[in-house]
Amino acid sequence: MPGSAPGEHGTAGGAHFAFTDRWGGVSAVPYEQLNLGGAVGDDPAAVRANRARAAEALGLEAAGVVWMNQVHGRDVAVVDGVWGERPAPEVDAVVTARRGLALAVLTADCVPVLLADPAAGVCAAAHAGRPGMAAGVVPAAVEAMVRLGADPSRITARTGPAVCGRCYEVPEALRAEVAGAEPAAYAETGWGTPAVDVVAGVHAQLERLGVTDRQVSDVCTLESPDHFSYRREGTTGRLAGYVWLDR
Template identity: 40%
Template sequence: MNAAPPFARAGALEDVRHGFFGRRGGVSPPPYDSLNTGSGSGEDEAVLAENRARIVAAVAPGAQLLNVYQVHGRDCVIAEQGWPHNDRPQADAMATATPGLLLGILTADCAPVLFADRDAGVVGAAHAGWHGALAGVTDATIAAMETLGAARANIVAAIGPTIARASYEVDAAFRARFADADPANDRFFAEGASGHAQFDLPGYVAHRLAAAGIGRIEIIDHDTYAMDGAYYSYRRATHRGEPGYGRQLSVIGL
């Protein structure tokens, strides 16, 4: 029997079935070695399916893994039953109150955010890159969970491995987008090289969660860019001129 791939857990999510997986413990050959789960990478679907199966077995054996076709937006879909992987809806978040479904979010520097209201039996998952975070993808996820019976005051959230401020250099135009939305957002930027700044994506996502009324928020402090042996990173692959990059998977289910 193959060993389960390693993954990180969040104390805030307690006994809810979940995991933040990295790039270890799968069957992908180089350059994707070894737990790539993203169809957008162009890797053989049979390999990706085996990697996804290992993740499901590690967290929720027998569950049906659901992904969405992520588009860097804010839409959240409610999953009441499964759908085929090759016919997944376009969205960047999911919410469910249905046992046996495992919600999966793909990332390669963006922030995976997992949500749970244990009392109501409702979970959610969001892909929060800077586009989606600024547009309010986490707010949309919370609202969708509420339609399923979750109470905002009872929802806890965990922000998984993402690119950290020390690794996330942005230009002045990027910084201005956030300032235009709210001048107070400037606190998520540190001065960098001339004409550039360092952006704190997980800090901004945590701020949006707190502003939405989420009282317990945990950040898994793993920098996907810096931890090249543990996580995939789009930005790192681009800087190195690598031929492609994998995607890691974060999952949560009832």
């Protein structure tokens, strides 16, 4: 694993985006192998080792990555450095205007959203689960970026591995509630029952905001054995998405 970037990764105009898969780490079952989540019951030493491996593979310093305490809300933290000894705040998006500072988001079915405007030197990472998408965490992150000088027409957006609308079955009442907040999230499973498409909801929000440079991962976490899925496994690890800008 060290020396080769995990999962999906790419660059765009000085912005770097990466999404991990579950392989190449040291965690034991049921977190095998590259669990990057520190609040799922895994051995903390294994999580630290995994975060170090992932950072090394991406050319980053593990101690220089900004993480969040994610709570399925829409709050955003604007940061200019790591938390250090302070606990990570309860937010679902982090935004920075500091080049070289890597931001990270943890997921295991929710949508990891990475955003960057290299010309303005601003990037963001957001955790868009069903509640956060409906509450508008991604628009809140874009609004915070704009306040730091970003222009939606210049923002590059990448969404990583997540449960797809064909697999995310929910009760009819919940589908109606989510679709009331974001109509694009209305979906049906592959077997004809009510579903929510969080990825489609996120991209519809970005489109309305004027973000046209968007890419979607083709990985459904529920279907992929190479990725963690909370809906499939219950107790399991967490994937990570990373974004940073060239200094």
